[in-house]
Amino acid sequence: MTAFLSRTPPPSGSLGLAVRFALRELRGGLKGFYIFIACIALGVAAISGVTSVSRALTEGIAGEGQSILGGDLAFGLVHRQADEAEAAWLASLGRMSRVATLRAMARLPEGSDQALVELKAIDDVYPLYGTFSLGDDVALASALDRQGDGLWGAVADLSLLARLQIGIGDVVSLGRTQVRITGVIEAEPDKLSGGMEFGPRLMISDAALGDTALVQPGSLVSWTYRIRLAGTASDDTIRAVTEQARAEFPQAGWRIQSRTNAAPGLQRNITRFAQFLTLVGLTALVVGGVGVANAVRAFLETKRDVIASFKCLGAGGGLVFRIYLLQMMIIAGIGIAIGLVLGALIPFAAAGALAGVLPIRLAVAVYPTELALGLVYGFLTALAFALWPLGRAHDVPPTALFRDQVAATRSLPRKRYLAATAAAAVTLAAIAILLAYDKRIATIYVGASVAAFLLLVLVGRAVMALARRAPSLRSTELRLAVANIHRPGALTPSVVLSLGLGLSLLVALALIDGNLRRELTATIAQKAPSFFFVDIQSGERDAFEALLKSEAADATIQSVPMLRGRLVALDGVPSDQIQAPPNVAWALRGDRGITYEADVPDNSRLVEGQWWPSNHGGEPLVSFEAELARGLGLTIGDTITVNVLGRDITARIANLRVVEWESLAINFVMVFSPNTFAGAPHAHLITVAWDDDVGTERELALLNSTSSAFPTVTAVRVKDAIAQVNALVEQLAWAVRGASSVTLIASVLVLAGALAAGHRNRIYDAVILKTLGATRGRLIRAYACEYALLGLATALFGLIAGGLAAWFVITQVMNGSFALMPMTAVAAAGVALVLTVGFGLIGTWKVLGEKPAPVLRNL
Template identity: 30%
Template sequence: MRIFRLSLLGLLRDWRAGELRVLGLALVIAVASTTAVGFFTDRVGLLMGRQASALLGADLAVVSSDPISPGFAGNARGLGLKIAETVTFPSVVLAGSKTELLEVKSVSAGYPLRGMLRVAQLPYGKELATRTIPAPGTVWLGPRALTRLGLRIGDKIKLGSSLLTVAEVLAYEPDRGGDLFGIAPRLLMNLQDMPATALIGPGSRVTYRLLIAGPAPALAKFRQWIDRRLEPGERLEDIHDARPQLREALDRAQKFLGLAALVSVLLAGVAIATATRRYAARHLDGTAVMRCLGATQRYVVWLHVLQMLWLGLVASLAGCAVGYFAQQVLVYLLSGLVAAPLPPPSGFPVVSGLLTGLVALLGFALPPVLRLKDVTPARVLRRDLGQLPARTWMVYAAALAVATALMLWQTRDVGLTAYLLSATSLTLAGLSAVAYALVRLLRLLRAHSGVAWRLGLAGIARRAGTSVVQMVAFGIGIMLLLLLSLVRGDLLNEWERSLPPGAPNQFVINVQPEQVAPLRRFFFANGLKDVDLYPMVRGRLLAINHRPVDASSYSDIRARHLVEREFNLSWTVRPQPDNRIVAGQWWTAAQYGKPLASVEQGLAKTLRIKLGDTLEYRIADRDLSVRVVNLRKVEWDSFRVNFFVVTPPGLLNGYPATYITSFHLAADRHGLLQKLMQRFPNITIIDVQTVMAQVRSIMHRVNLSLEYVFLFTLLAGLTVLYAALQATQDERTHEVAVMRALGATTRQLTLSLAVEFTAIGLIAGLLAALGATVSGYLLARHLFHLHYHVDPRLWLAGLIGGGAGVGTFGVWGTRFVLARPPLQTLREFS
């Protein structure tokens, strides 16, 4: 027990001496960054778990893209279950001269069966929970829809063929939208008003839901009854598999933000390792005396390990507290993407934060501390004895082990961890090599510079090791921020530039067959000469080569989504001009009407479809079998209408079809959309610009949150600098004292410090810009297939940010060095 007391006393003494501050600070930052992410994802996870039934709006739901057979509802009622129906689809709404694409949900009385709607009188105004639904003839509009259309309560909107009155602001609906990122403006209406709008025809993009709620036994009975009666395309959702996309999005966010936070942990680890080396060096004498007085090696080791453990516990708890507050900012940044108010977090992030803190501390601090056991007691007599040589391999091995463990924990994926580790090591090695080369280059500058410059540059060269570590640590922090801010914007702009001018920017869907001819005439009359309309028949893929397709047989998430949804099939005489046949032959006139198919090569790859395979579809109660005769490569970027699967003309004639088209509308001709809407109220117009703006806005928010997490990385970079400053403080104090004795003024000394730190910062900025440019280039060429232009702002921002940031902080951090009388220092160093 005495060892506990002694270790606590030692901790207090060292803390007062200021020796443990860097260690503590680095730990707080590491733990804060992971727990901030941890608390946030924990709260979203809890929201999904606890309110799963509210998120579904029911206990159970039958979901389909076709009307659900009335028998289901009848049976549920018979079992004493409550039911409600919803029909969801996108539609354009007209209000005065403004149009807006909204996510429309029409609901029956009783909706939602679980959870409650909330309404307000003003957009973002005070919210009130309600048990009612919009009365017939009225709609409730989401705040975004309301502001974008410039509407107030009491105003009228045109939806399809109906004129409806805005009655409330829809603040919250439990089963909102398909996924986490569903931020499309919303409209809620009464199901009774649906037929009058004439918006829903065959082939429309509609989701029907039958919501069911009630006591568990009745629910179980209903499940049993319906299990064998579900048609392909109908599926049962319950609270456990509610919102798989949301779960997936959360899972991704957790991994991504978690890995981002891990960068800070590893950088903080560098600071911890630097600080512990100094800690161990300063404890050499005390340890030697203790050994002299009879302390065993075991005792010495335990004493220091216990001291580290106390520190780790206290600092990690403080980190958790900081993380909790930091998390609120994350919630704010991502607000709107998560629909409901978040519940308070569980204790789990605290546990994982403490674990992360202790693992990082022990992994990075233990090797130098363990060396203390090798101190020879003879050091008491001769101080030059027992300068422990740093066993660098041990430090690296421990650091690698910690990094691997934390990454594995974060990703739970061995392959990804191995990939990340090797990518990180490569990046680190590359940046270190460049940094080292630049440090060598600085020597050339020394011969041709003034005294302050020479002293500053000489400092970097003399402390080459620590200098390189600082450069790389800061370089990585700055690089990540550059990648997120500038490179991301550059890539997006580059992609938009790469679109051909005059690429279609409007899509029109839900065109009924009898509207095709009038619509063509409308376009022609309005100067849009070559607008083609394409037929579209919705079918579900049942089997490939007679083997039934099942979502669970694909591990790829995209493949699962594709199989679960309905396909849009089309027919055409010629392939689209931007299509290229990569395998097989296009059909001849003699093959019209034959059961053949042309498949997009990406889809073929995802679903493992080969040339000659047979695909079986169910289209409106009829089964159709087609043979794949060619594979096509499609330029999706062209924004033309394209289909995954196309058949020869004549084959799909008897099936219900809608038509789709895309066209380019000059910015000054948006009035035409209104005319179009008035002439054809049932069609849906999708403005690419608006969709792009939404995508940009989501990306912006996600990006902000990542940038925020990477701020911790920059902070961790600062602690590396702080630790390095502490480690070199004695050296610097000495230099300053000698310079003072020789007659150097404060100005000259400050200048030399400024030169040293600014140069370190400039090189860090250079590394960052270099890393960001190379990453940007690799992303552009290999992932997005774009040309990448070197952005001079990247280099400017890196150099200015690095130089000014590190320069300022370095000079500020060494200001105490200048304040000491030189005699005191010189005597200590004699």
């Protein structure tokens, strides 16, 4: 005993002492912290899982880069094949394969039906990498060779056979020839490198392509030369070959891809989508942070006696703060650990779920970097929401801790705790923005979330203030409900915060999804032309227009010349050296449709500069789309250089236009003066638009007439394209709904935690009221009214905030038109009411079951 008393006690601020007390108090278990742990685990699992799946997808693409690209390197050209010198140089690099891709019409021989197909003509060495397989183990070479009756063989996707109701052995017309279907494609290794497709695949040999007469001067054909480099080609070798190609053929205008970037468009989309889902997961984590704050406040309330004892025995506020901060971080660590385990397992589950959907295998693994990101997000969220209530306990005197049974003190914590809270929140937001693919969108999202959070705090206080000032009601139940909303220790702030962010996000996503569908199925469908006819040769244009006027005399027919070219320089700066913002960088990738016009095109409006005279014969001039020009930093007088048909053409910007893209009519980013392409071979693009809905039968009749009379002209039916885009939007919408449901689950958890935190006060209320004569039925009605009023207030905020967020995304980011949909409002109100009233009454039923005597003895 003497030895024990002679030991020098550690100072009250010692970290070791704080750790010892924190661990000792945790021996009592985690009761009261299950919601805390669940909220943190859910958010961390969402973030680490989404980022891990994204990494598994991109690693899978990178791992199969050679198969997806079809070679170590690929050189793409539009309109033209490589010339003799270019082809010889490409062949010298290693084994070469040439592939031609274009859109065409596959027709039944009697002309009764037809379908748009993605035609692919291959040579004898295809594929250089990967495995191409047909059903019934048919050999590709024999399937594409001439058959016994002299017709070329062709293989197709099963969907084409279903669309035309044909089978293996049947004949289809393709251009000016016929081909016999000899097999069904089961695996096409380089399918992902082709980008978005509007029709099923039909594959023929390059020898058969000439017989179709589909390739004419100016036809929209992409020629891709795949190279399998000799020996073991390193990434450094590939980069050296790429630089050599650009140096030796500066005006080739080809698009060069390597196996390290086999499907850049897909990878960008995966990254963007993962960014959005990560932000949604972060929102779930922030919503869960409200549960953290509620749990910390409720925990400290139960520890009043303990904290008072600490302070009475000489412990400083700093020691008390450290003890309970360590406890909160340990508990947060448990939630984070659970979330990380779930996040690490999600890619394995996703690989199984997506096995039959994606043409690639996910590179499933445990990714430490992505898990570390979830860990950082989890700890920062727990810290940001725990510091404030913990800091307030620092300066509360023991007398107040013993006395404060009705409501917690409203005083602010010390400045250092405020600063620490702000630092944690700012760090959380900064990480989300700095790691985002599109920092502008991430900044807007984070800013909107912060604004919504602050507004919800104000809404909660406003609801309490309104309830406090409400006139006295005759109904006892309503009077009690209104009093419960504004009384000290009311659940109002917690309920509004817990549901507000989740409902706002759900309303915003629902309105964005609904407006996109409305734009696709209603607005665009009404404004858009019925058909796009492409690859119309100059010699066929007059006859084709005459056929259209006879078959569709009441339709609007528009015709323009069309070429494709790549933007290779802006005001003399090569495009590959320009760091364009993500929202406009697409213009510098790949090929763009271009045209020339003597007059201002329809669906365009000049906003700056002057249009050129119809007989302009000076330097080449170009009209540029205004918003894109501003994004790229272009103004009137600047120059752009496009590569068309292997020639670099420089034109000066004469004016800027606003384009009505949503009409889906003929619109181009760049419109040149007619003298720019004098003598250049090109095809024409024609659209047909009816003012009224003429019905499917008349559209198909026109399609049959044009495809029979002009077999080399490709027709794109807009309704089919819209249906395909709509299907894609539907798939994305389900993924978004699944991710956003995590936020709603977090909201429900926080709501349940808030109700549980107020459980003790509710018991006291119920017992006293029952003692004074209140029946269980009247109390249930009073509590139901209270929760219903809170649910309606939260739903109203969710509708307004979500509507504003959706309006901004639709009108400012997507440049579309916005409409507020009443059913969404009803659904939001319904969700809020069901959750608040449902959970509230579940908790109330337990409260009303308490016996008065034990509670009254402890008052």
